[in-house]
Amino acid sequence: MTIVINMRDRIDERKLRVAARLIREGKLVAFPTETVYGLGADALNEKAARRIFEAKGRPADNPLIVHIAEFSQVYELAREVPEEAKMLAKKFWPGPLTIVLPRREIVPDVTTGGLDTVAIRMPANEIALKLIKLSGRPIAAPSANISGKPSPTTAEHVADDFYGKIECIIDGGETKIGVESTVIDLTEWPPVLLRPGGLPLEEIEKVIGEVRIHPAVFGKKVDVAKSPGMKYKHYAPDAEVIVVEGPKEKVKRKIAELVKEFKEKGKRVGVIGSESYNADEFFYLGETVEEVARNLFKALRYMDKAKVDIVLAEGVEEKGLGLAVMNRLRKAAGYKIIKAD
Structure with missing residues (x-):
């Protein structure tokens, strides 16, 4: 049974608390962000995060992005936070930017795809931010679609793929940007663009200078994916x-x-x-x-x-x-x- 919570017109905090409780219980909740809809679970709960992979049919080495609601949470998830991360967060968070940093042990292997890094972002969507705050958990959330298929920009898209298979869908209307977040790796120098997205590269370079574009952005095959969208077939319809x-x-x-x-x-x-x-x-x-x-x-x-x-x-x-x-x-x-x- 999938609960669908309608929040297109206004945010009902009482209903949102139901979804937050489901997150704490290790359940799956699809929710809107400014980019696309995410399929969320407690990022620090290994079993919950594993359920995301099972529901999507997602390869285990394809890391998840961890969503936070306050910058202080970065220090709980990452063991190093360089000055460039603070500069980018100050300028672009909340927003469609994901930052890859060295992870702390508190983040389970399943969430990071077995990597020693963690991908973090703060979404610019009031429903998403309130859900994270009310749950009291950082929320791992890839796009809420069957792996390899086009990402969802409406709750109807999510229901097409997951109705009856997950516990909750929060309907916040159509997303504003429509493509996923930009992913920047700050564990290398110069920083590396792993995935282009809703924040243009030109805007990032104005803040931190030169950013190298990973060859995977242009189709080069990789053995290790430090970001979603690098290694596997994505976004494809049946045709x-x-x-x-x-x-x-x-x-x-x-x-x-x-x-x-x-x-x-x-x-x-x-x-x-x-x-x-x-x-x-x-x-x-x-x-x-x-x-x-x-x-x-x-x-x-x-x-x-x-x-x-x-x-x-x-x-x-x-x-x-x-x-x-x-x-x-x-x-x-x-x-x-x-x-x-």
Whole structure:
């Protein structure tokens, strides 16, 4: 039995205390953040954290992000807190930034994917922050979707994957950003961008200077994942996804050609981007990169429900949030990319 708590219009602290009690009891609670919905459990409870992996079908070496509500909790979880972490937290927390630090022994191996580091963030969502405070626990919470599938940006998306399988879903409406947090590793120097996300890299570099981009961001395979989104297939709908990249007008011409070709082969074709190209299904992502990021996972889930065979996606410029959008699109496509040069 899954309890669904509606908090779209206002936060009911009495009901939120029910969810907080479930966290303390080692149960699973899906909740909204500003990025995507998270599937939460007590980060320091080994059995509870293991249930996240079981529910999602998540590989055991794919670490979880630990969500906190106050900066002081960082010192409970990490054995070293460099000045750069304090600078970033002061500027961007609460917000879509995850910081990787050396972990303390109090954090169980299952939560960190067996690593000696812990990924920490403070979400900019009032429901999430109150849930963490009321539970009295740091909450481990990857995205609340079946592993490998598009992340959820609404409670309905969570219910599609987990209704009847977890104890509670908190419905806080649609998320504001739509892609997961940016992950920065501060255990190396210069710091390393492990996953682009809701906070643009350019903003981070204004605060701490040069940040190296990990090759995994562009598809290089890794043996050890210090962050979610590095090692395994992510964000993919059931249909085959192809990303078309290049100058805007050439991309449009190429997608129009591909739609025609696939339809002539009897394929049911979906397009996500700025126009339909006479496809069987179309999802308009928006004019700005912020709109594209917010709508991306919703579009991929829409194509699943529409039962298309092929999804053609327009690439965007890799600046600001565009780096995160292209990272997600390329992973959703399994790096099936067509260059429209």
